[in-house]
Amino acid sequence: MSGGAPNPAIAISGLDKFYGSFQALKQINLEVHRGEKIVVCGPSGSGKSTLIRCINRLEPHDAGRIVVNGIDVNNATGNIQDVRREVGMVFQSFNLFPHLTILENCMLAPRLALGMKKSEASRVAQRYLDRVHIGEQAQKFPAQLSGGQQQRVAIARALCMEPRIMLFDEPTSSLDPEMIKEVLEVMEELANDGMTMICVTHEMGFARRVATRCVFMDQGQIVEIAAAEDFFVAPRSDRLRGFLSQILH
Amino acid sequence: MALLTQSELGYFQQLASGAVITMELAVSGYVLALAGGVLVGLVTLLRNPVIQVVWRVYASIIMGVPSLLVIFLFYYGGSSVLSGMVDITPFEAGLSALVVVYTVYIAELVRGAVRNVPRGQFEASAALAIRPLSAWWHVIMPQVVRLALPGLVTIWMVVLKDTALVSLAGLNDLVAHAKTAAGATKEPFIYFIAASLFFVVFSAATLRASARLEKRFGRGLAVVKA
C-alpha cells in the first residue's frame, strides 16, 4: 500500500457501478500517484474495463467518488470536458477516424477542444507521430496501415492533447502477435518518460517490466494490490495465485 | 352531431371496394414477381456468357425506366398491338407491367443475396459430399431468404404503392374512386386522406410482420448490396 502522498493523480473511493441489477463494480478503492504505472488484470467480466471507463466518464458511476487531478468526476457541466483533457485513452479497437489522414486524426481534438490553430496543431501532431515512430506516414489513411501502426497512431492522437494521465484498455488484445511488441515498446518509452499510466492488459511480461503496482480484479472487486515484483513472485490471495497459474504458461 | 350522409357513406363504400381491387392487384403482382424473380435470379447466376449479356441489357433497361411508363405502354400500347384480338383490361395491363418490372428487381436482389452467402457454405457442403441440389435446397436457399428478406419487404411496399398508378390506366381501384368522390363532392381532402391511411396502415402492418419474419429467419443480417 502506498503511503498517503499529497494530491494523488487519481483518487477512487467507494466506487459502485450497476448495469440494471448486475453490479459491475463493488466498493472500489484505489489511489494512483503521479508517475505511477498501474497494471490492472483479471478474468473477463471482472470489471477492469468498466473501472477505467468510469475514470473519464465514458461510463457514469452510481456511488462513490472519483477525483482526477483535483477535479471531481460527475455530471456537472464542464467537469467532464476538464477531466477528459487531463486523461487520454487508448482503446482495444483503436477507433481511429477512418475518413481522416493520421495527421488529421491527431490534429482534430487540439483544434476543436483546445482551439488550436491549424498550423500549430499540425506541428504538435507531427511531433507526436514522430515520437511513436510513424511520422513518415502522416498523410496515410488508417486503412492503409497495419494494426500495430494504427494503435501507435491512436497513442499519438491521445498524447496530442498533452494529458497527464493515460488510460489503456487492452491496447494489444486486437493485434496479431508480431505487432504487439512495437506497441508495447512505445508504451514502455512513454512510461520511462514519467507518464502516469493505468493499463488493463494481459501482457504479463510488460507488467513485470513496467508496472510500479499491479491490481488484480475479480467479479467487480479489487482482490489484491501489490508492488509488481511481489504481485508475481509472492501472490497473497488464492484467486490471484490461480489466475497467474492459468495465464503464465 | 352530423353523421355521414347517405351519399358520403356510398362513396366510402366505393372506396372500400376499390381497396379490395388494390389489394388483389398488389398481392397477385407481388407473388408472381416473387416467383419469377427467384427463378430468373437463379438462372442468371449460371456462368453462360449469353445469359449474362442478355440479363445485363434487359435489367438495365427495366431498371432505368419509370414503372408508370411501363404501365401505360402495356395498357395503351398493348391494346393496339393485339389490336382487336383480345381486350386488355386495366387490371391485366397493370398486373403484367408490375410483374415484368418487379421480377427484375427481385431477381437482382436474389442474385445479390446468393453472392453474399459466404463461400465457405458452398465449400463445406461440397466437402461433406452433399449433392448440389440438396445443398441448394437445405443450406444455401434458407440463407438467401434471410439475406434477401429486408429487400423483399421493401419491394413489397413499393409494389403496394405502385398499384396506385394503375388508376391512371383506368383501373377502378382505391385511388380512382377517391378521385371520383373528391371531384363529385368537392371535398377532396377527406377522401384522399382516407385513401392514404389505407396505404399507411398496410405499410405499418407490413413492417410489423417483417420484423417478426426477420426474427424467425434469424437476425436480418447483412443488407444485400444490390
Add this chain to the structure above:
Amino acid sequence: MPFDPTLAWDSLPRMLYGMLNTVMITALTLVFGLVVALPVTLARMSPRLMFSLPAAAFVIFFRGTPAIILLYLVYYGLAQLPSVHDGVLWVIFANAFICAVIGLTLNHASYLVEILRGGLDAVPAGLTEASAALGISPRQTFTWIRFPLAMRFALKAYQNEVLMFTKGTAVVSVVTVVDLTAVANEVFERTYDAVTPMLLAAALYWVLVNLMRIGFEFADRRLNRHLIADEQRLRKPVAASRQALLARWTSLPAPGTEQAR
C-alpha cells in the same frame, strides 16, 4: 414493334422540353428534401418524445402514402381549405409545378430520414467514444465525425433512393405538370400511337437515370478514397499513360522507356 421513327424525330423537341421539367423537378426536390430531412432526422433520433414522436409520424405518413395521393392532396386537397384558398399564399398553391415539388419533397424527405438514420446508426460507437474521450464536444463530434461518416455509409442507399425517385417523378403528369411523361401522353392522344412516344420517353428516362448513376460512381470513388488500402491504387499514373499514348501516336519514345531497335 410498331415504332414510327418519323413521329419520334418530330416529337423529340417537345419531349426534351418535358425532360427539362423532369430534371428541374428532380433537382428542386432533391435539394428541398435534404433541407427538410435533416431537422426531422435529428428530431427522430432525439431521446425527447416531444420531438421523436411527431418526426416518426411524419415519416410513417409520408413514406407510407403513394406519391400520387400526396400530389392529389397538395394540389386538390389544399385548394379546398378556405385558409389556403382565400389566403395570400394562394398564388403559390394554385401553381401545379409548385404543388408537385411540395408533394414530392415531403415524400422524398421521409425516405431520406430513414436513410440518414441508417447511416448514423452505422457509424461504429467506438468512434463516438474515442472522440468523447479526446474531449471533443458532442456537437463537434456530430459535425466532424458522425455526419461525414454517416454520409459515406448511406451513399449507396441514397443513390438507390434518388434513382427510384427520379423515375417516380413521372407521376407529376397527373397534376397537369408538363414533364416527359406528360409529353408522351400528349403525343399519344394526338396521334393514337402509344408505342412510339412511350418508347422514346422511356429511352430518355434511361439516359437520364444512367447519367445520374455515373455521377454517383464518381462521388463514391472520391468520398471513399480513404478506404483504399493499397497505396498503388491511389497513385494514378495518369501522366505516364498520357505520355505513353503520345509516344504511340507520334512514334516518339516515351520518357523512361527503352526504345526497341
